[in-house]
Amino acid sequence: MTNENLYLEKINKSNEALQTVLEFLDYDFPFMSRPPFHIMKSWIKKDKIQGVFLTNGTERYGYVLYKELSEYNVLHVSYLAILLKFQSSGFGGKLIALLQEISPGSSIFLEVEDPDSTKKVEDRSLRLRRISSMKDMDSLFSRM
Incomplete structure (x- = not known):
């Protein structure tokens, strides 16, 4: 699968888009690692956080929820995930690269x-996998 025709689609305030991102969050981030849905929905509707899907116009590959802190020249990423079936295919790096274009010159946090802060083996494994994915993107970050 090529990821050349990908772009970021703003998560609008429609119920369909909100429901989709909340379903993704429910799968990728268990309840204890995120605020309740009604709060997240409110944040998106009030533009306290922004969100985008990584898409080719037909399929959604991942998403990111972030806050632009223009006074610090930073995009603070709260949640970023690539759907499981598309992981380890370069989509995360593409998502980060496109996110950088939203606010050129800004740092991404x-x-x-x-x-080590969890006793659950599955949580520890997931956290280690996330860290490993970020380390795999070191070359991308060094180019920014």
């Missing part, structure tokens, strides 16, 4: 949960 990402956080990952500490793997």
Whole structure:
């Protein structure tokens, strides 16, 4: 699968778009690692956070929810995920590169949960995988 024709589609305030991103969040980020849906929905509707889907116009490959902190020249990423069936195919790097185009010259601030702060084996494994994915993008970040 080529990722050359991908672009970022703004998550609008329609119920369909909000429902889609909330379903993605429910799968990618268990309840304890995110605020309740009604709060997240309110944030999006009030533009307290922005969101985009990574898409080719037909299929959605991933998404990111972020806050632009223009006074600090930073995009603070709250949630970023590539759908499971598209992971390890370069879509995460493409998403980050396109996100950088939203606010050229801004830094992108990402956080990952500490793997040692959980006792659950599956949570630790997921956190380690997320960190590994970010390390795989080191070459992308060094070009920005």
